[in-house]
Amino acid sequence: MRRSAIRVLCTVLSIEAAVRAVTAQTARQGEAGERTEFASPMILESVFAPAMPSHAKDEPWFSIDEYHDLGKYSCDGVFIRKGFDRHANTWERGLEMAVRDLKDGWVEVKVKATVDNPRKNHDKKIVIVLEVLNGSDVVGKAQIGPIKCEEGDESSKQATLVLARETLRSDPVTRMRLTMTTEDD
16 A cells, blocks of 8 residues: 555656656757757748838849848758858858739739758758748748759749738738748658
8 A cells, every 4th residue: 555655656746747847948048059950840930021111122032131040040951041151151041032013902922942951961852831920810821842952952942922012011020930841852
């Protein structure tokens, strides 16, 4: 009887410890502890450039400074960036957009993603799902890819979204969520 009571107590304490370990959260701030390598799927969020008043309306393709930082994050070793120089550790933005006004308050947004698959990382097939967000509401969605990219190379694909002009807000700014998945090809 006493042994079974001890077993029950040990079991209860083990379960409580496991629950605490699962629900514990860690927050870090600053560059030293920032995580940049993720397993598939990787989710990134940023501003949606066509909603910003400063976006280059006259340019056929444009990008913004915020999209440069997307290039530091990898999903199974694959990055959204182009022109990577491994000696200088520099790259160009891998996400570009083109905006065209349509009739009756609609706008067409073309989104081009370039992915960089470093050497010794296997050939990959990449899909990027782009969701346009106002708060938690998804107001547009497109899939870029699948993008086939051999190891040591970069590849690009594009997708088109048609959005109501009124969904592109500058205050608070419309955002986007990129969900990137990869698999060996």
